[in-house]
Amino acid sequence: MATPILQVRDLRTQFAMPDGIIKAVDGVSFDLYPGESLGIVGESGSGKSVTALSLLRLVPHPGRIVSGEVLFRNQDLLQMTDQEIREIRGRDIAMIFQDPQSSLNPVLRTGFQVDEAMRAHGKSKADAHARTIELLTKVRIPAAESRVKDYPHQLSGGMRQRAMIAMGLANAPAILLADEPTTALDVTVQAQILELLADLNRELGTAIVMITHNMGVVAGLCSRVMVMYAGQIVEEGPVEQIFESPQHPYTWSLLKSIPRVDALRHERLRSIQGMAPDLADPPAGCRFHPRCPFRIEECFTKEPKLLDVAPNQRAACWVTMDRARREMGADTLIDIHPGAGSGVRPGEEI
Amino acid sequence: MASTPAIATLSSRPSNARPLVRVENVVKHFPAGRGQSVKAVDGVSFEIRQGETLGLVGESGCGKSTLARLVTQLIPVTSGKIFIGDVELTKLRGEKLRQQRRQLQVIFQDPFASLDPRMTVGDIIAEPLDNFKVMRGKARDQRIQELLRLVGLNPNFDNRYPHEFSGGQRQRIGIARALALNPSLVVCDEAISALDVSIQAQIVNLLEDLQRELKLTYLFIAHDLSVVRHISDRVMVMYLGKIVEVADSTQTYTNPKHPYTKALLSAIPVPDPKVQRGRRLVELTGEIPSPLHPPSGCRFHTRCPIARLPAPCAETEPPLEEKDRDHLAACHFSSDV
Numbered sequence: 132m133a134t135p136i137l138q139v140r141d142l143r144t145q146f147a148m149p150d151g152i153i154k155a156v157d158g159v160s161f162d163l164y165p166g167e168s169l170g171i172v173g174e175s176g177s178g179k180s181v182t183a184l185s186l187l188r189l190v191p192h193p194g195r196i197v198s199g200e201v202l203f204r205n206q207d208l209l210q211m212t213d214q215e216i217r218e219i220r221g222r223d224i225a226m227i228f229q230d231p232q233s234s235l236n237p238v239l240r241t242g243f244q245v246d247e248a249m250r251a252h253g254k255s256k257a258d259a260h261a262r263t264i265e266l267l268t269k270v271r272i273p274a275a276e277s278r279v280k281d282y283p284h285q286l287s288g289g290m291r292q293r294a295m296i297a298m299g300l301a302n303a304p305a306i307l308l309a310d311e312p313t314t315a316l317d318v319t320v321q322a323q324i325l326e327l328l329a330d331l332n333r334e335l336g337t338a339i340v341m342i343t344h345n346m347g348v349v350a351g352l353c354s355r356v357m358v359m360y361a362g363q364i365v366e367e368g369p370v371e372q373i374f375e376s377p378q379h380p381y382t383w384s385l386l387k388s389i390p391r392v393d394a395l396r397h398e399r400l401r402s403i404q405g406m407a408p409d410l411a412d413p414p415a416g417c418r419f420h421p422r423c424p425f426r427i428e429e430c431f432t433k434e435p436k437l438l439d440v441a442p443n444q445r446a447a448c449w450v451t452m453d454r455a456r457r458e459m460g461a462d463t464l465i466d467i468h469p470g471a472g473s474g475v476r477p478g479e480e481i
Numbered sequence: 482m483a484s485t486p487a488i489a490t491l492s493s494r495p496s497n498a499r500p501l502v503r504v505e506n507v508v509k510h511f512p513a514g515r516g517q518s519v520k521a522v523d524g525v526s527f528e529i530r531q532g533e534t535l536g537l538v539g540e541s542g543c544g545k546s547t548l549a550r551l552v553t554q555l556i557p558v559t560s561g562k563i564f565i566g567d568v569e570l571t572k573l574r575g576e577k578l579r580q581q582r583r584q585l586q587v588i589f590q591d592p593f594a595s596l597d598p599r600m601t602v603g604d605i606i607a608e609p610l611d612n613f614k615v616m617r618g619k620a621r622d623q624r625i626q627e628l629l630r631l632v633g634l635n636p637n638f639d640n641r642y643p644h645e646f647s648g649g650q651r652q653r654i655g656i657a658r659a660l661a662l663n664p665s666l667v668v669c670d671e672a673i674s675a676l677d678v679s680i681q682a683q684i685v686n687l688l689e690d691l692q693r694e695l696k697l698t699y700l701f702i703a704h705d706l707s708v709v710r711h712i713s714d715r716v717m718v719m720y721l722g723k724i725v726e727v728a729d730s731t732q733t734y735t736n737p738k739h740p741y742t743k744a745l746l747s748a749i750p751v752p753d754p755k756v757q758r759g760r761r762l763v764e765l766t767g768e769i770p771s772p773l774h775p776p777s778g779c780r781f782h783t784r785c786p787i788a789r790l791p792a793p794c795a796e797t798e799p800p801l802e803e804k805d806r807d808h809l810a811a812c813h814f815s816s817d818v
Contacts, residue, residue, distance in 0.1 A: 174677040174678060174679060175677050287768050288541075289768070290768075317540040317541055317704065318540070318704070318706065318745060318748040318749055319540065319744060319745060319748045319765050321748065321750075322747070322748035322749075322750075322762050322764075323764065325750070326762065344677065344678060345750065345752075346678075346752035347707075347749065347750025347751055347752045347757065348750050349752075350750060350751065350752050350753055350754040350756075350757040350758075351750045351754075351757045351758065370754045371754050371755065374752070374753055374754050374755075375755075384679070385678060385679060386752065388678060388679050388681070388682035389678055389681075389682070389707070389752055390685070390707045390708050390710065390711030390712075391707055391751055391752060391753070392706055392707040392710050392734065392746065392749045392751060393734075393751050393756060394710065394711065397711065399686060399689075400682040400685055400686055400711070401682065402679060402680075402682030402683040402685075402686055403679035403682070403683075404683070406647050406649060406680065407677075
């Protein structure tokens, strides 16, 4: 593979709260390659959004990046001056958010806001304006010439998200960070936006980091995926491989717990019991062990490292699903309560 | 327990059962100023059968939540009739309606907003019992504990407050409250939409277990079609205030007879890269029209990939009719879908 365009090393972001320090991102390392589309999946509080915000140093107060490196073209974004990082934001690395309603300024015309993204990086007013119309057309907003004069409230939710994407692409960034960009949209509109992102990724070669809780979105758009749990990456690898043969019990149970629209018969969902841990006081050992059906003694005390489990695939697990299948009958388990497969300390109250 | 209505023994085969709820040509228009009105629900008829789960899907603004509020009579109809059993709900007012409402309970979307933060969990769950003066003292306490156990919570948590619980646990509290009066119909209005994937599965399984145990009938409303398919016996699809298709859940998903249903299904991402990449999106052109001025004829004609214009699609409204055994659709060209 080519050289990575972005290298994240041991990123740690914490929030000082009254009841303790929340370790929202706790030692995250990964590479992003030019032109790829990487999915980051996880549930609320897994640290996926904070990871993305940390890359551009946009973590809101009282959050603080306490350590790590984010190398973009061999420069550490975390060491830059405020002026330098501002040059990168929106030009080389752009970000789009979940809620286009609150991410656009309601009192400014849509076109002006797209212009602004380019004028902030030195384009003239006339050049910017011409390109805005081109961009809005590219993201398939019909009648872009007249739409530039519309205020955000005059656009539908899908159109607003397209305008946001246009803004993100304005300076032809090398990387687009998309934080749940389709979660607030209806499914038919979501499908259109995902197609648009896939086209842009293909045509312009923009690398996309797609942050989502939706496994279907990852399956459709991404070539590689990272699964986060409680502030850490628990598994990563090529999308086909992860869906076909997940090695971390969390990834496995997450995939088993979602109903599929193309299911041929009714199967009981295998729900992960318990809930995500308190990040002010995460469990010792593997953070998933209180909910894991395949936990063994090590899992309670020793923290697993992210290690190779297959070509290009890494997982942080003492057991891994290959072994759980072989020795613990993972495939025949219906009820996946903690310790169900391994029998280690079962019956713990949730 | 004596004064709570006993749950009738119900048929385990929903398709042969008599309807629990009948909705006849119900219309709900909201005034929108300047003599205009939002036609949120515009003439729908359907039934909910004893013991089944009827799924209701559609995109924002299609009228599904309004329909839920009409079925539970939280808002009055503009016209039309709603029956529960043999009782015509839409004719009742005041105390008579209130008494009927005990059979109709709702589980709401937001487990944070739907529980009063200043009430203990026990009082929240027992509020329906208190409202209808069903039981007091020891019997009431026992019922609270029984309900907490039923939804998988520790029965000793009755003195705690909602903020001490997670989203999934709060949703269980909401479910316990909805079950307190042994309702016959439970309306789940986006009841799992606000929850994380792994928690959603817990609640879906709980709802299925409760249905089996208590012989409940569900009207299950959600925008997540995968979940609806999973939980429902039959599925009803709405578009712009109208029902466009109703059928057995497998039929709806494998053999849709309305182009909107087909488009909606094609848009749902399947969590399997091999399958998902081979799927073809039926792209809908344009946006959902305003319910202030719905299109003439078939309301879907402005976005329909198979519409024949102007006649008949822009001129004649297709009736919701049986296209196959127990499979209704409102389309002039349902055989071309």
